[in-house]
Amino acid sequence: MTEDEPTREESAPPALSRRGLFGLAAGVGAAGLALGAGAGSAAGVAIGRSRAAEEASPVYPFTGTHQAGITTPMQDHLHFAAFDMMAGTTREDLRSLLRDWSYAAARMTQGLDVSATGAVGGSPEAPPDDTGEALGLPASGLTVTFGFGPTLFTADDGTDRYGLAALRPAGLAKLPAFLGDDLDPAASGGDLCIQACADDPQVAIHAIRNLSRIAFGRARLRWSQLGFGKTSKTSAAQATPRNLFGFKDGTANILSDDTQALADHVWVASADEPAWLAGGSYLVARKVAMLIETWDRVRLSEQQRIIGRDKSEGAPLSGGSETTAPDFDKKDAAGGLAIDARSHVHRAHPDVNDGIRILRRGYNYVDGNTDLGRLDAGLFFLSYQRSPVQFVTLQRALSTDLMNEYVRHIGSGVWAIPRGAKAGSYVGAELFT
């Protein structure tokens, strides 16, 4: 096992701070007290989801060098949520929240209820700890990945709310504006983020719902996004999926078994500052609306010119198969470049971006339809990189490619992704040492 692989030890969640779950019930008076009692007296009641989980379903460890959900083979469904700390919360509130979140995430990723008493094992006179809709469902490959936004370290007004300003990584700042940005503040930013991925949407949604609930009184959901269907290949075993423009996407992505590329492009190293982020990464999220109906009326040859690949196989227009490296100097029969210099594949390529690569992990989204009867759909782009500079460089190149006529960036966020929780500890513990 190398330093770059998650450890496979059994996850050992930290001791639960009951404050979070207790806080849940505070609104119902006496029932709040009953929850505490119920939880205490129910020790040994092993009611959880694993009992009924009979299907073969991947289970990923929560603890390890790196958080799960980054190099984990992409699951089928995403529920992403950004949170803001509530006004008046303290450093200890943040710390207890992170501890409670890790405790619950460690359990849920193993296919268990959110606590030992869970959905049905507590006192009948208290609200259950777990909301119950995942009872009987297997772990479904659930991963839960936590991130810290720039505002967690320094609020927009400059306040150091949690005594963390000195620990803020130099690279962790709101992304610069890009050409064509049309960002909705209600789908951007957030002090904290959680990426929940699972093969069953009910399991991913259950995770976000219960983590939101645990945050009660400390952090509040700012925005969220559901996604499906993958848009990037993250392991060699996966077929390259298609995006909502009908093209294979993410062919040249960093694969999860390419240890060297991960070390070079994804993981923050000890030599990078600050020390607490070593083994971590940076997550960039971009909600990219796709003008589906407009795209669908573009002729095939033009669609292919815009992307730089053929639609059928995903081969670069310079020839070969999907995995053939594009030849940007290749001429077509008419003497022009086979791959347009403003095509998406050219503008995104490491060869024209100082060798920059990122680990893409985005999902398609459909948020219903607009008032005009058009699909409200697109790409929820997620990428992991060693520094946000990688994304910024690529996006500057991409913001003038031919595809921009058919997309709008409407949401944005950047978060530092700490290393994985050590056994007996929690994600983010290094911030408080």
Add this chain to the structure above:
Amino acid sequence: MTEDEPTREESAPPALSRRGLFGLAAGVGAAGLALGAGAGSAAGVAIGRSRAAEEASPVYPFTGTHQAGITTPMQDHLHFAAFDMMAGTTREDLRSLLRDWSYAAARMTQGLDVSATGAVGGSPEAPPDDTGEALGLPASGLTVTFGFGPTLFTADDGTDRYGLAALRPAGLAKLPAFLGDDLDPAASGGDLCIQACADDPQVAIHAIRNLSRIAFGRARLRWSQLGFGKTSKTSAAQATPRNLFGFKDGTANILSDDTQALADHVWVASADEPAWLAGGSYLVARKVAMLIETWDRVRLSEQQRIIGRDKSEGAPLSGGSETTAPDFDKKDAAGGLAIDARSHVHRAHPDVNDGIRILRRGYNYVDGNTDLGRLDAGLFFLSYQRSPVQFVTLQRALSTDLMNEYVRHIGSGVWAIPRGAKAGSYVGAELFT
């Protein structure tokens, strides 16, 4: 084979009316003509999704006595869409739309592109017929079910736009208002509806997207809904799923192999009027928002009292297991009724509703979150019945049950569901004979 089973003959889609696909390209001038030519010349080019479909994945026939998607075991994902005919359209527009929709649906349900030339087999100088995002994906159990709303027969202003008023079933009318209704017109009604269900959301979404596209110039998407995770058991082989309140739901549903119950409660018989609807059904859709955060603070015993079943196993509170019939006369230790008379299970039970039963086929939905950071989530209720009166009777009983404190009906629609397409014909052909 009985009359009540879908025929298993190979689907033989009707001849394509090219008007629909031609209409798609009309906006791009010369390319529109090129599409026609490309489609014609590409006969024999067998490019479709089935080629790359290597996974085992159910394929359901499109033609048959009944439309698929009613008694079909519930797939994992739903994309439902309601359409309005566009102003100025003719009877022939409607007829050609239905013909084109059946042609495309017959192909897509078999794992094929929307037309013979599909996503990549047409002229490069024309927009592809198929949007391409399902290329390489298997059929994934896709079913496409079409329905006709009251306004298709008689517009709200009384106009008989398509010469169909005389064929309007007496039972096909806007549902009456129920206590507590808070309906959004933008999530209600529609001249036509399409229910697309598949085990892969990308396949269901691809179907609705391409059928919307085919409707260009004739019908326009009015509203749509994505759903996941099932909320009802429709075959004995399925475990009873849980709704977003964490309870098993649909335990007492009509199962797809219960031929007698289907004949009694779901399929319109020849003796019912009008004749064109024999072998069909009525679909009711209700978008039911669930006040998740409020529910989650209710103590377990109260949650169980409201539902009338225990949360763990789904057994009625009168005792037994999930499949035990509830005993509404059973007393608890304190001498009260074990199952509250206002519980959901009591109010919904056939024994207190003149034996009325319906076939439920709803899905959970999560439409992101509200501005207050709460989950915008609930149940997209779908039920099939021989007459809308069945739903109306049940909903009148349910609209005062204990659960109403935690739900809001925000969308509503009713559609007549014609019989399945005959080989060589299309869904709805009986309207035009």
